[in-house]
Amino acid sequence: MKIIVAVKQVPSRDSAIRLDAAGKWLEERDLTFEINEPDAYALEEALLLKQKHGGEVIVLCAGPERAGQTIRETLAKGADRAIHILCDDLVRLDTLALARRLAAAAAAENADLILTGLQSDDLGLGLTGVVMAEILGMPHAAIVMQVEILDSSVRVKRELEDGWFQWVQMPMPALLTIQSGISPLRYATLMGIKKAKTKEVRRIAPEQLSPPEPPTIALQRVYLPPRKKKTQIITGAPAEAAAKLADVLKFEMRVL
């Protein structure tokens, strides 16, 4: 079975956040980067499916030079090879244009399954995977928590609201967007890290994949959210603040 996993490199959760001078994005120099968390789970699922059914796991990533580090990490965990669409215009691009690039690169591989994380930790739109499926003419399912392969079809458990689930079956090739927590993540082994250095990373320029098109949505500015609510911040050394809070719990909230 041939599985493509589309992954994105995003600012790490504990990065210092400072806006850039134009107020259009973050000051990148302040940031550290990591794999988008749901994408790490998509990779995990692909590696598990390969262990069970054999085949190949190909990582597909659009991003600047620095995304190469994230790609290496996926190879160290066990992906067989990678395609790196080398581009530094992700922030200006709309999802449609990005999905067209990714879909064009994926189409050439004729994979049985394409997995992506359900959304990115930075933009959080949750579109890329589903739109890729539409472009490629594949059936899809979003927010997937379990995957079973049955001959030429795939059966997936979709997460619904409030703790509900639903099994959905569809023919392959198919695209699934994977939810965090689908199974525990593995760590790269020393052996894996060594091997990763010899694995193929094919670099493609975006112009080879899809012609530029005018954007359909535009991110105009980013800013710190205005605080609407006045939280009473209890100050003081931990013991002092804790004592004040205990008083609030007893006398104001009356729960002690």
Next chain:
Amino acid sequence: MNGVLAILEYRGGWNRMSWEALAAGQALAAQLNQPLMAAVAGANLDEAMADLAAKPLARAFAVRHPLLGEYTADGFTAAFEQLIRALDPALALFPHTYQVRDFAPCLAMRFGQTLIADAIAIGVDSGQPVFVRQLLQGKLNADYRHAGAGPCFVSIQAGAFRADALAGEPSGARCAVEEFAPRIEASQIRSQPGERFRESAQTVDLSAASLIVAVGRGIKEQANLPVVEELARALGAELAASRPICDNGWLPMEGQVGSSGQTVSPKVYIAVGISGAIQHLVGMKGSKAIIAINKDESAPIFEVADYGIVGDLFEVAPALTAAVRKVKGG
């Protein structure tokens, strides 16, 4: 292109986020001076349409077909594509539900558009709507505009608009309900949905708890859990968690609070090392009082907290445990 079309979610009962999306649509339609329309898809829609008829709508559509009885991405995308082509609205608005996440991106793509997903506010600037979205799980806001020709597709975040702001038709007049019969073939629908189910009987019913201590990724390791377990014990509180804690298997899934877990409304909810992502907030913001302990003073959890301590949970939580024991003992 004219009008705001709200595409709502009904499955034998309403997804209540539908009314929030409709409230957003109503505000926007008023600002743009355009008619507000609503549509819902399914096989049995009589009750749904009776409800819609009482809403302040210019038009309401029953998108009815036997193949729409159970949701499929293919069926719903095809049906709403036909409706939108027929109506040619300026905007199509959705509640940002799990179902909408599954089909609305495809639907927008059919019109060469990008869904502006999970918007939290809508403004109007020189006659053009500006949509506010959260970035980095609520740490930043961003303004988006629709740039393309063709309808604009937007989904609305849970809780961003108030369903009770939905003004009724002042005259008490009922809007006419129109039938829309899409052409769909069984062969177009590639996926087969099964029954909806819940994983297991919930052993921990947090909805009845009056005190909850909830732990998030700030706890760092499973081995550190006793820090919050002791606090919960001292308070006589139930222990709950954010999703990553349950994803890691550190606490059982039943203890998860949020959009895919439980919805709680205790007297006091103490969030320890939880950032306050929207999917967590929707499950707990109905709490009577919220207390947050977080080392990051700009964490979004402070947007809903009544009281907060900005500090290291490994110092603050044990100190609070001790202070609670002292107050209780004395």
